[in-house]
Each structure stands twice: as C-alpha cells, then as structure tokens.
Amino acid sequence: MGASFVAHVLFLLCFFATTFSFFLKAESNVSCSEKEKQALLNFKKGLSDPSKKYSWSDQEDCSGWWGVYNDNKTGLVTGLYINEV
Structure with a gap:
C-alpha cells in the first residue's frame, strides 16, 4: 500500500465521519x-x-x-x- 492510498482512505473516513455527525446533529434539533x-x-x-x-x-x-x-x-x-x- 502506498502513501497515496492511505491518504485517500483517511480522507474518505474523515469525510464520512463529518457527514454522519452533521446528519445526527440535524436530527437531534427537533x-x-x-x-x-x-x-x-x-x-x-x-x-x-x-x-x-x-x-x-x-x-x-x-x-x-x-x-x-x-x-x-x-x-x-x-x-x-x-x-x-
């Protein structure tokens, strides 16, 4: 595995974690x-x-x-x- 692949995986993990937390916050403001x-x-x-x-x-x-x-x-x-x- 190259450093580029690891960087892409980390980017995707951060992206999905941020997106998921945004939706949780949006739902909890009811x-x-x-x-x-x-x-x-x-x-x-x-x-x-x-x-x-x-x-x-x-x-x-x-x-x-x-x-x-x-x-x-x-x-x-x-x-x-x-x-x-």
Whole structure:
C-alpha cells in the first residue's frame, strides 16, 4: 500500500465521519410539541421534587429537560425517568 492510498482512505473516513455527525446533529434539533410540554408541566405539578431535580420550565424546550426522552426525528416524548426520593 502506498502513501497515496492511505491518504485517500483517511480522507474518505474523515469525510464520512463529518457527514454522519452533521446528519445526527440535524436530527437531534427537533423540538417537542407545545401540547406535550404543557402535559409534562401539568404532570410535574403532582410530583414531589424536594431536590428540584426536575427544573422543567415553560421557557425551555422539553426535549432538553432532565428525565425526558424524545425521539430524535419526531420530537415526540418516548419516555420519562421519574425517581421519587
């Protein structure tokens, strides 16, 4: 194998890694719906949260909230991690 072949392979690996990471970032920027955000805020009112771990706010997108899992393509909530102490 020549140095030229290795350089081409490295270039292709970098190209595909960059392209793949771009698409992952593009997919992960999906926001949750306003309807789901309001449902989660109403649900939170019934939780006991003395440690203030669930600092969910109406001012933030619920896809970034602690304990909330969203689908990267649709933004829909797919799961919750609720741990009462």
